[in-house]
Amino acid sequence: MRQIISILLENEVGALSRVVGLFSQRGYNIENITAAPTEDKTLSRITILTEGDGSVVERITKQLHKLVNVIKVSSQQDDSVGIVEREILFVKVQAVGHTQREEIKTLCDIFKAQIVDITPELYILQFVDTSFEVDRFLKAVAEQAEVIETVRSGVCGIFRGEHSLHS
Amino acid sequence: MEKLNGAQQVVRVLEDLGVTRIFGYPGAAVTDIYDELYDSKKIVHTLARHEQGAVHMADGYARSTGKVGVSIVTSGPGATNTVTALATAYGDSIPLVLITGQVSTDLIGTDAFQEVDTMGVTRPVVKYSFLCKKPEDIAINIRKAFYIASTGRKGPVVVDIPKNCQNRAYLFDYDNKSDVHIRSYNPTIFGHKGQIKRAVTELLKAKQPVMLIGGGVVQGEASAEVLQIAKSLNLPVVSTLMGISGYPASDPQYLGMLGMHGLYEANETMHNSDLIFAVGTRFADRATNKVSKFCPNATIIHIDVDPASISKTVTANIPIVGDAKTVLTQILTELKEVDGKPNADINLWWDKINVFKQKHCLDFRKKDGIIRPQEVIQTLSKVCHELGINPYVTTDVGQHQMFTAQYFKFEQPRHFITSGGLGTMGLGFPAAIGAQFANPHDCVICISGDGSFQMNMQELAIVKKYKLPVKVFILDNSVLGMVRQFQTVFYHERYSATNLDGNPNFVKLVEAYDLKGIQITDDANLEEDFKKILLDKDNFTLVDVITDTNTKVMPWLRANGSMVDMMLNDEEK
Ligand SMILES: Cc1ncc(C[n+]2csc(CCOP(=O)(O)OP(=O)(O)O)c2C)c(N)n1
Numbered sequence: 001m002r003q004i005i006s007i008l009l010e011n012e013v014g015a016l017s018r019v020v021g022l023f024s025q026r027g028y029n030i031e032n033i034t035a036a037p038t039e040d041k042t043l044s045r046i047t048i049l050t051e052g053d054g055s056v057v058e059r060i061t062k063q064l065h066k067l068v069n070v071i072k073v074s075s076q077q078d079d080s081v082g083i084v085e086r087e088i089l090f091v092k093v094q095a096v097g098h099t100q101r102e103e104i105k106t107l108c109d110i111f112k113a114q115i116v117d118i119t120p121e122l123y124i125l126q127f128v129d130t131s132f133e134v135d136r137f138l139k140a141v142a143e144q145a146e147v148i149e150t151v152r153s154g155v156c157g158i159f160r161g162e163h164s165l166h167s
Numbered sequence: 168m169e170k171l172n173g174a175q176q177v178v179r180v181l182e183d184l185g186v187t188r189i190f191g192y193p194g195a196a197v198t199d200i201y202d203e204l205y206d207s208k209k210i211v212h213t214l215a216r217h218e219q220g221a222v223h224m225a226d227g228y229a230r231s232t233g234k235v236g237v238s239i240v241t242s243g244p245g246a247t248n249t250v251t252a253l254a255t256a257y258g259d260s261i262p263l264v265l266i267t268g269q270v271s272t273d274l275i276g277t278d279a280f281q282e283v284d285t286m287g288v289t290r291p292v293v294k295y296s297f298l299c300k301k302p303e304d305i306a307i308n309i310r311k312a313f314y315i316a317s318t319g320r321k322g323p324v325v326v327d328i329p330k331n332c333q334n335r336a337y338l339f340d341y342d343n344k345s346d347v348h349i350r351s352y353n354p355t356i357f358g359h360k361g362q363i364k365r366a367v368t369e370l371l372k373a374k375q376p377v378m379l380i381g382g383g384v385v386q387g388e389a390s391a392e393v394l395q396i397a398k399s400l401n402l403p404v405v406s407t408l409m410g411i412s413g414y415p416a417s418d419p420q421y422l423g424m425l426g427m428h429g430l431y432e433a434n435e436t437m438h439n440s441d442l443i444f445a446v447g448t449r450f451a452d453r454a455t456n457k458v459s460k461f462c463p464n465a466t467i468i469h470i471d472v473d474p475a476s477i478s479k480t481v482t483a484n485i486p487i488v489g490d491a492k493t494v495l496t497q498i499l500t501e502l503k504e505v506d507g508k509p510n511a512d513i514n515l516w517w518d519k520i521n522v523f524k525q526k527h528c529l530d531f532r533k534k535d536g537i538i539r540p541q542e543v544i545q546t547l548s549k550v551c552h553e554l555g556i557n558p559y560v561t562t563d564v565g566q567h568q569m570f571t572a573q574y575f576k577f578e579q580p581r582h583f584i585t586s587g588g589l590g591t592m593g594l595g596f597p598a599a600i601g602a603q604f605a606n607p608h609d610c611v612i613c614i615s616g617d618g619s620f621q622m623n624m625q626e627l628a629i630v631k632k633y634k635l636p637v638k639v640f641i642l643d644n645s646v647l648g649m650v651r652q653f654q655t656v657f658y659h660e661r662y663s664a665t666n667l668d669g670n671p672n673f674v675k676l677v678e679a680y681d682l683k684g685i686q687i688t689d690d691a692n693l694e695e696d697f698k699k700i701l702l703d704k705d706n707f708t709l710v711d712v713i714t715d716t717n718t719k720v721m722p723w724l725r726a727n728g729s730m731v732d733m734m735l736n737d738e739e740k
Binding site for chain 2: 017
């Protein structure tokens with residue numbers, strides 16, 4: 001099962017490598033990971049997307065808690081409504097000739113994606129949504145034009161309602 | 168505030184933390200610190216002969232006292248040489264602080280001479296690590312390292328200090344405040360009240376309960392409380408390898424070690440129990456055998472300071488996170504509150520257990536002309552008891568370790584020192600040196616194998632220099648006995664790479680250090696021989712006991728079975 005784990009931790013030397021090391025050391029899989037300092041520069045926030053049943057994720061969560069520099073850990077199954085999650089996608093596509101350029105533009109309008117860079121032969125598209133929608137958009141783009149390159153940010157998530165890592 | 172340079176601050180903060188002994192090895196990246204140590208009136212430094220030895224010494228010092236062991240080594244090879252010793256301490260949750268030199272901050276990342284990513288190399292085998300990026304980090308990081316190493320589930324912590332941060336020309340304020348606060352690190356001490364009540368209810372209800380103690384009882388200083396609870400409810404007590412010495416072996420309620428080479432009565436009692444009251448153990452694979460077949464009828468109460476150890480392998484019915492001593496004290500209070508008495512059926516349970524004991528699983532037959540290893544340990548233990556010597560015993564890893572765990576009767580916590588988690592051959596001798604430094608008036612015995620002893624025998628120089636009265640007993644069976652035993656049973660006696668041809672003459676070896684060595688080949692006077700050796704309190708002796716090559720450690724759990732799928736010693740009785 002797809003699970004999102006959010007971690008608030010001290011922004012110290014080796015902080016990220018400790019988290020990543022824990023996953024590899026214990027044979028847990030990281031599908032993707034995002035990390036950045038919070039508004040408080042001494043803290044970092046990491047979001048990890050992983051696969052595993054409830055008991056595996058509980059074990060990972062406990063091990064993460066145990067890391068000396070970790071302040072708080074929370075996990076959430078993606079099928080529940082408890083979390084807002086987004087991923088950012090950039091995709092560089094071949095866009096040659098008026099027809100193709102218009103078609104891509106229409107596609108972007110439908111998906112609420114943006115064209116963020118253009119050359120006479122290329123577009124860079126930007127799309128922000130859930131991973132599922134990102135997959136869908138990417139598929140639609142590939143049917144329309146030749147994809148040169150893609151990059152995805154990995155999931156970034158925040159809990160709905162009052163639940164907060166900072167409290 | 169007093170102004171001190173970085174190197175001075177290292178030494179001063181260690182002094183202020185009450186450190187009196189350090190084991191280490193110098194090199195270019197720590198020469199400033201060593202220069203300051205030269206003047207310290209409070210800290211005595213011992214120069215080991217290998218960095219692994221140095222950290223194992225600090226480990227033995229820590230295990231025998233409960234204090235934080237301290238080591239210091241240089242960057243690069245100095246640091247990498249400590250990895251096995253750090254992992255050993257990590258495996259058994261031993262509080263250590265290792266200070267490593269590092270190349271100057273401006274050289275980090277340039278593949279400078281003796282540069283290695285110490286934080287990276289040691290990360291999976293330490294509880295935490297610090298890199299001091301500026302001199303001002305030094306004192307606070309060392310204080311934090313001590314705090315982290317010695318609280319919660321204990322463990323080794325590395326403090327990496329670049330050469331330029333130790334710079335003698337740069338003086339800055341020395342902050343002598345001793346309180347440390349780390350907002351992300353708050354180990355749980357008190358057990359949850361509701362869980363304590365539930366645990367006591369189950370404990371009183373159980374008809375066939377057993378108490379299982381692990382290393383957490385020894386490291387958490389909880390032996391007295393364990394004894395009190397066991398006595399007040401008449402519970403049988405079983406120990407993991409690391410829990411040995413946490414409960415007095417001479418007490419009739421003690422059933423000995425469980426697990427892979429555990430005693431028949433210990434494993435049977437576990438398997439047939441309806442309640443396991445587990446304290447400070449992580450239900451390691453060597454203790455439980457196949458988890459899915461583990462103690463099918465037992466409700467499990469699991470007390471541990473490390474929440475990640477609870478329900479990691481065996482699922483706990485009543486988990487209690489907290490410090491062993493504190494939680495057991497809470498349980499004692501609750502027992503008093505409800506006027507807890509032994510279960511009415513406990514004697515029926517003891518009747519069953521006493522039948523298990525009738526198996527006499529440790530009995531062995533003597534062989535003509537060759538000493539049995541069991542005999543050596545049994546005799547040594549007996550002689551120690553008769554002489555009123557209560558030794559600290561360290562072991563290495565192998566058959567001799569298991570025989571010691573089975574046959575030596577330990578009465579007091581911290582007196583059995585062995586590598587359980589990592590299983591490190593080579594810990595025993597340097598750990599004995601560390602324990603002897605910490606307990607100069609006590610008897611310290613290292614029980615080793617002819618394989619293991621050669622892993623760190625360079626530390627004989629320390630014994631010579633400091634005239635340490637350590638006693639080393641080598642069970643010299645000419646082979647890597649434990650591995651060979653596998654080959655005998657599972658590999659059709661194909662003895663691949665387990666023959667130790669080329670061994671030195673151990674007596675002559677120690678004589679090269681002007682130390683005393685004797686060889687024993689005959690058990691006719693074993694007791695008298697051992698008495699004489701142990702009564703020579705002031706001198707080191709290496710005792711090379713030639714033992715049977717073919718003896719196997721029994722009982723032996725069959726892989727993937729339950730705790731009672733045991734091979735026994737019947738053919739050798
Ligand atoms: C550093 C290290 N290397 C290898 C092993 C694997 N190993 C476990 S027991 C053993 C044999 C030990 O032989 P010895 O010290 O002579 O003891 P014996 O079993 O004969 O009593 C070996 C090689 C280990 N535990 N540690």
